[in-house]
Amino acid sequence: MHVKWIEVTGLRGFTGPCRIQFGIPNGETGSGLTVIVGPNNAGKSTVIEALRALSKPSPPSFSEGQRNVKAGSRVEIRVCNSEDITKEIRTTEAGGSETEWVNPGAWPPPSQIFVLPSRRTFQPFFGKSLLTREQFVTAYGLPPVRGQPIDHFSGRIFQMQANRDAFDRVLGRVLRPLPDWRIELADNGTYYLKFDFWGQCHNSDGAGDGLVSLLFIVDALYDSQPGSIIAIDEPELSLHPSLQRKLADLIAEYAKDRQIVLATHSPYFVDWAWVVAGARIARLVRESSGLVSYQLTDKYLKRIEGLRRNLNNPHILGLDARGVFFLEDNVILVEGQEDVICYRQIAQQLQIDLPGEFYGWGVGGAHNMRIIAGVLNELGFKKVVGLLDNNHRAECDLLSEEFPGYRFMTIPADDVRSKPEIKARDPVYGLLDEDGTLRDHYRAQMTEIFRSINSYLSPDATR
Ligand SMILES: Nc1ncnc2c1ncn2[C@@H]1O[C@H](COP(=O)(O)OP(=O)(O)O)[C@@H](O)[C@H]1O
Ligand SMILES: [Mg+2]
Incomplete structure (x- = not known):
């Protein structure tokens, strides 16, 4: 089962319904990718946030600042699966911040959707907990304001250590050579991550932003199951171009049988081979009518296949x-x-x-x-x-x-x-x-x- 499209209305800049068709995985590299591009403030992160709302088992609340007045201050997020059955979150009859589910039992279940916002940070000193993928997805909150540290991530760090080989195998696809890392206990009873780059040690507070962001992304991928849906806002954040390229290839491989949604400003995360295989590019732009989404149709996808074979150019x-x-x-x-x-x-x-x-x-x-x-x-x-x-x-x-x-x-x-x-x-x-x-x-x-x-x-x- 797959997601065919998502439609967002009334959330932040989206006035009218804005539909984004998803890439459907078919076993080919990149086929399950949906890449959202577009200038700043075009609504890319909002689409990722809409997916995050769908990953909550209980209906989320949307603050006034998140709701669009031109849409009557009412939010509607609909998702349609490959059996053409839709489910949605919508503002309750009474209006205000509260929402309700319509057809909540339809696929995809919230625990199937794993969403990473941009600005991926965690508290460098943390308490002990161990969270499975499902527990983490349902535990972390929808932050009312953007850019806050992602809570409960420490539970995933203890899980990473428990599955260290599997985690390192995936991290090593992007980061070579791999740093040695482990969880350490500080004297005050809190834990931290210790990284060892050939004898040069530092704790999680000293980890570069790119490394931390990569930990989040690899965590989202390494224990995912075929059929799951993973959304990552700005996967390129703080990453060197050569790491971006490797990460893009890794993500495209996972997208053979998973649906991965990326919002990005980096051309490394768009590859025509993936588009020809089934990936979808959605370009969001602000127009006088509001935020609008454009996507390529089969007409041009077929013609692009011809251009790809042009070895001279x-x-x-x-x-x-x-x-x-x-x-x-x-x-x-x-x-x-x-x-x-x-x-x-x-x-x-x-x-x-x-x-x-x-x-x-x-x-x-x-x-x-x-x-x-x-x-x-x-x-x-x-x-x-x-x-x-x-x-x-x-x-x-x-x-x-x-x-x-x-x-x-x-x-x-x-x-x-x-x-x-x-x-x-x-x-x-x-x-x-x-x-x-x-x-x-x-x-x-x-x-x-x-x-x-x-x-x-x-x-x-x-x-
Ligand atoms: N409550 C609101 N009503 C109307 N527009 C909003 C509201 N909140 C945010 N916006 C607009 O929505 C857009 C947010 O886009 P965002 O998803 O952050 O874009 P991107 O990730 O593409 O940079 C901005 O253009 C902003 O002006
Ligand atoms: Mg954004």
């Missing part, structure tokens, strides 16, 4: 390109990597600042622009510019027709760069001459093109 979907999901908006699509470099040079020579970011190292040829523009469109990007060579006018017209809200333009030359004649090809006279200087007779037209991009991308431009 692995960067089309590479890390630089994935960075685009973490931008606010204003994306400039160009044909290839030379274009990215040369248009930057031209803008510099014309002393015009372009208020947008180039998509990775280009889209890998004019023919791919429709796929990338389509992906951006489905993910709710409002302002996208495409610059094509003069000899791709027909493609430019088709793009303008398919994406009327976006702006596609051809440059006045057949290429950006000039190229010498080779046997099978006539010479190409590009915008830039052989020394990389913009040819004088293109200055006026390129200024015009860049100015028009600017007026489209600037926030006050009318569309």
Whole structure:
């Protein structure tokens, strides 16, 4: 049994119902992942908090500050399972902070959902207790304010020590070499974690934020069962990029048969291979109507599979390109990597600042622009510019027709760069001459093109 979607209404920034489809695990790496991306304050953590509310056996209370006035100060969190049966938490008839369950017996049971907020900290000196996964999930409270230490985590630390081999095996997938760690008793009767990095010792208070955060994440994974649901807010917190990559791979492996929801600002946690396998990306954005969620449909997922097989252009979907999901908006699509470099040079020579970011190292040829523009469109990007060579006018017209809200333009030359004649090809006279200087007779037209991009991308431009 799996979660198909969750719908949040009236919690924090969510005014109307906002539905997020979940990745369904099918045995393939990453298939059970749901990755929530979007700018700051777009509601990512709120979705994680909504899942946390579903992990409480008794209906939670929501303070006034957590409720959205535009939604009548009423909260509704619905979850639908693979048998199309829904259960929900909703504000009671009388209103106020109190909620009630509707159909509480439906799958998933609260104990199946394990949620980690961002800012994962615990009291470094703690009392003795031992909590199983289920006991911990039901024991830790929903903090009324964000960023507090996670209570009862010490119970999990004693559990980690009891299952040390299993825990270290998973931690060692990300952190190598593994530090030696153990629980120690202080003279005042409290306990602490002691870490030993090749003779350099410190207690839990001295542990780096990244290490502590990783302990929480590995704890959420290592004793989970297939079918369980794990949500992690900002898994990348305080982690070095190479650890982020290893952690992302570890999480993707667990997502073969578990559902894992991540809210992230890190491109390491989005991989197109996982998306093609079934993972879902949800991009949350704030619009005048409130917070909105955008997700890719099968139409583009199929076309992405084709791009993934393009061995000559692995960067089309590479890390630089994935960075685009973490931008606010204003994306400039160009044909290839030379274009990215040369248009930057031209803008510099014309002393015009372009208020947008180039998509990775280009889209890998004019023919791919429709796929990338389509992906951006489905993910709710409002302002996208495409610059094509003069000899791709027909493609430019088709793009303008398919994406009327976006702006596609051809440059006045057949290429950006000039190229010498080779046997099978006539010479190409590009915008830039052989020394990389913009040819004088293109200055006026390129200024015009860049100015028009600017007026489209600037926030006050009318569309
Ligand atoms: N009671 C409330 N009513 C309306 N909007 C709220 C309320 N509480 C928080 N918000 C808004 O909800 C959003 C919270 O988003 P959050 O989930 O923290 O975003 P993210 O994790 O994406 O940064 C913010 O835009 C904030 O302005
Ligand atoms: Mg957040």
